[in-house]
Amino acid sequence: MSTTDNAFSATLEPINTPKTTLKQRWWHIMDNWKVGIVPLPLFLLAGGLIALDCLGGKLPSDIVVMVATLAFFGFACGEFGKRLPVLGKLGAAAICATFIPSALVHYGLLPDVVVESTTKFYKSTNILYLYICCIIVGSIMSMNRTT
Numbered sequence: 001m002s003t004t005d006n007a008f009s010a011t012l013e014p015i016n017t018p019k020t021t022l023k024q025r026w027w028h029i030m031d032n033w034k035v036g037i038v039p040l041p042l043f044l045l046a047g048g049l050i051a052l053d054c055l056g057g058k059l060p061s062d063i064v065v066m067v068a069t070l071a072f073f074g075f076a077c078g079e080f081g082k083r084l085p086v087l088g089k090l091g092a093a094a095i096c097a098t099f100i101p102s103a104l105v106h107y108g109l110l111p112d113v114v115v116e117s118t119t120k121f122y123k124s125t126n127i128l129y130l131y132i133c134c135i136i137v138g139s140i141m142s143m144n145r146t147t
Contacts, residue, residue: 036075046072054111061117063125069114073101 020028033040046068053059059069074097081096082088104110122128 035079036071038071038075043072043075047076050114054113057113059113059117061121061124063121066118066121069118077101 029041030039035043038046050059050069050072053065059065077100078093078097080100081092081094084092084096087095101110105115
């Protein structure tokens with residue numbers, strides 16, 4: 001029972017795999033690399049634009065800029081909490097998204113322009129009332145109505 005040396009050798013013929021185009025690679029990144037629900041390239045773009053506004057000393061408190069700012073900081077803190085070794089499975093994402101921004105403001109680690117514009121946005125629009133109403137309505141609408 002002897003075998004030759006090449007009995008189990010693999011063929012070295014090239015496999016014809018189609019090359020992915022730049023567009024396919026871009027959409028692969030947009031679909032699979034996310035921070036929270038925001039694709040990574042858009043997250044980085046939003047962070048860069050927020051940083052440019054902060055360096056300019058003026059961060060507008062209109063709804064478009066504030067939604068991007070709150071989403072950027074909230075998803076960044078949530079992603080940090082989600083990746084904590086044990087606590088990430090116990091809901092650390094929600095806890096970090098809630099308390100890290102508060103701690104950053106308390107210790108003066110956030111730029112004043114971000115704090116001022118966020119405070120102005122919350123006080124002028126009363127968006128917190130809308131958020132609370134959406135939570136209540138969503139909870140009621142998700143109840144099982146067939147009991």
